[in-house]
Amino acid sequence: MEHYPSRLLEEAVNELSRLPGIGRRGALRLALHLLKQESADVERFGNSIIRLRTQINYCSCCHNISETEICNICSNPRRDASQICVVQDIRDVMAVENTSQYNGLYHVLGGIISPMDGIGPGQIKIESLVEKVNTGKISEVIMALSATMEGDTTVFYISKKLRDSGVKISILARGVAIGGELEYADEVTLGRSIINRVPYENALVK
Amino acid sequence: MEHYPSRLLEEAVNELSRLPGIGRRGALRLALHLLKQESADVERFGNSIIRLRTQINYCSCCHNISETEICNICSNPRRDASQICVVQDIRDVMAVENTSQYNGLYHVLGGIISPMDGIGPGQIKIESLVEKVNTGKISEVIMALSATMEGDTTVFYISKKLRDSGVKISILARGVAIGGELEYADEVTLGRSIINRVPYENALVK
Structure with a gap:
C-alpha cells in the first residue's frame, strides 16, 4: 500500500x-x-x-493520420499511385518517408496479425487493401512489415488474399544492417544474408 | 526533419x-x-x-502535497511533533512513510542544493525550516537526503543554519544494503560501513 x-x-x-x-x-x-x-x-x-x-482524422484512402479527408501523400499527383507500401502503423510511414527512397503510396494496416495478442485478420485493414488492388490500378504491393513471426504471418495472409489479382508482391530486403559490425549480426540474419547474397554491382547504392 | x-x-x-x-x-x-x-x-x-x-495544494506547514491547508501528517495528534524529517521531495515522504519506522513530522525542501543545476539555498524551503526549529519546539532534525554530493552539501548548509538553535541533527545511517550481497556493494559504501561499524547487539532489528 x-x-x-x-x-x-x-x-x-x-x-x-x-x-x-x-x-x-x-x-x-x-x-x-x-x-x-x-x-x-x-x-x-x-x-x-x-x-x-x-x-485527429484518418485518410479515407490509406488510413494514415491526416488533417484532410485524403492525406497529403495520397493526394500528391507526383507520387506513383501504382505502388502501395503496406505498413503496420503510422510510425512506419514516417520511417519510410524519412529514407526518401520511396515515391509511391501507403496502406496503413493499423496492426499486425498476432494470435498471442488476440489480433486476427478481421481487426486490421486488409479488406480495403484487397479492394484497392482489385481495381487493377496497382502494379506492385511492397510489404514493409517487421521481420518477425507476426509480420511474416501477416505477409503470408495478405499475399494469399492478393494472389488472384496477379499484382506483384515484394518484401523488404533482409540482411545485415549497413554500418553494422558483422560479428554483432545474429546468426539467422547472417545466414539469410548469405543465402540471399546479391551480385556486387547490384548491391552498390546508386 | x-x-x-x-x-x-x-x-x-x-x-x-x-x-x-x-x-x-x-x-x-x-x-x-x-x-x-x-x-x-x-x-x-x-x-x-x-x-x-x-x-493541488501544499501543506503550509511541511510543504508536502495536501488536500487541506494543513496535511494529514502535520495535523495528526498521534505523531511526534518534536521530530522533523527533512526530505528533498514528496516522493521521499512516501518512501519514509512506507517503512512505518518514523512517527514524526516532515519538512519537504522541494529540491536540493545543486550548483550544477543552478539551484541555490534560496530556491529551496530552508528558511521556513529554520523558523520552525527556532520556535524551540523541535528536539531533533533528521536529514533524510540522498547520499550524494548535492545531498551532503545541503545537509552541511542546513546544519550550519541550525547550529545556533542547539537542535539535535542526525542523518540516515549509510552502509551496505540489507539483503544485498557484499560483493556488489561499492567500495566507498563498504569502506564507510567498516569505519562506522556498530556493536552487534545494536544492529539487530528490534
Missing part, C-alpha cells in the same frame, strides 16, 4: 502508469515533474493530448 | 518529449498508443494531469 498525500496525485499516477513502459515509480516521477512546471504549460500538455485523440 | 502526417500529432509528440526520460521516439510511441485508446479514457488522462497541476 502506497501512501499518497493527495487523491489528485494518486489519480494522475494511476493514469500515467497505464502508459506503455511506465511503471508506478516512473509515473510518480512524471507527476512530480509536472507539478514543478508552470500551470499554463501543463494545461497545454494535457489539452494537446486530448486534442490529439478527439480531433 | 521528421515528416509528421498531422500538426496535432507533432504537437502532442513535442509535449510528450518534454517529459524527463522520454525522447522523441518514445513520445511518438506514447502518442500512437493514446490514439488507440478510447476517447473518454484519453480525456480522463489529460484532465487528471491538468487537475493535478491546477488544483
Whole structure:
C-alpha cells in the first residue's frame, strides 16, 4: 500500500502508469515533474493530448493520420499511385518517408496479425487493401512489415488474399544492417544474408 | 526533419518529449498508443494531469502535497511533533512513510542544493525550516537526503543554519544494503560501513 498525500496525485499516477513502459515509480516521477512546471504549460500538455485523440482524422484512402479527408501523400499527383507500401502503423510511414527512397503510396494496416495478442485478420485493414488492388490500378504491393513471426504471418495472409489479382508482391530486403559490425549480426540474419547474397554491382547504392 | 502526417500529432509528440526520460521516439510511441485508446479514457488522462497541476495544494506547514491547508501528517495528534524529517521531495515522504519506522513530522525542501543545476539555498524551503526549529519546539532534525554530493552539501548548509538553535541533527545511517550481497556493494559504501561499524547487539532489528 502506497501512501499518497493527495487523491489528485494518486489519480494522475494511476493514469500515467497505464502508459506503455511506465511503471508506478516512473509515473510518480512524471507527476512530480509536472507539478514543478508552470500551470499554463501543463494545461497545454494535457489539452494537446486530448486534442490529439478527439480531433485527429484518418485518410479515407490509406488510413494514415491526416488533417484532410485524403492525406497529403495520397493526394500528391507526383507520387506513383501504382505502388502501395503496406505498413503496420503510422510510425512506419514516417520511417519510410524519412529514407526518401520511396515515391509511391501507403496502406496503413493499423496492426499486425498476432494470435498471442488476440489480433486476427478481421481487426486490421486488409479488406480495403484487397479492394484497392482489385481495381487493377496497382502494379506492385511492397510489404514493409517487421521481420518477425507476426509480420511474416501477416505477409503470408495478405499475399494469399492478393494472389488472384496477379499484382506483384515484394518484401523488404533482409540482411545485415549497413554500418553494422558483422560479428554483432545474429546468426539467422547472417545466414539469410548469405543465402540471399546479391551480385556486387547490384548491391552498390546508386 | 521528421515528416509528421498531422500538426496535432507533432504537437502532442513535442509535449510528450518534454517529459524527463522520454525522447522523441518514445513520445511518438506514447502518442500512437493514446490514439488507440478510447476517447473518454484519453480525456480522463489529460484532465487528471491538468487537475493535478491546477488544483493541488501544499501543506503550509511541511510543504508536502495536501488536500487541506494543513496535511494529514502535520495535523495528526498521534505523531511526534518534536521530530522533523527533512526530505528533498514528496516522493521521499512516501518512501519514509512506507517503512512505518518514523512517527514524526516532515519538512519537504522541494529540491536540493545543486550548483550544477543552478539551484541555490534560496530556491529551496530552508528558511521556513529554520523558523520552525527556532520556535524551540523541535528536539531533533533528521536529514533524510540522498547520499550524494548535492545531498551532503545541503545537509552541511542546513546544519550550519541550525547550529545556533542547539537542535539535535542526525542523518540516515549509510552502509551496505540489507539483503544485498557484499560483493556488489561499492567500495566507498563498504569502506564507510567498516569505519562506522556498530556493536552487534545494536544492529539487530528490534
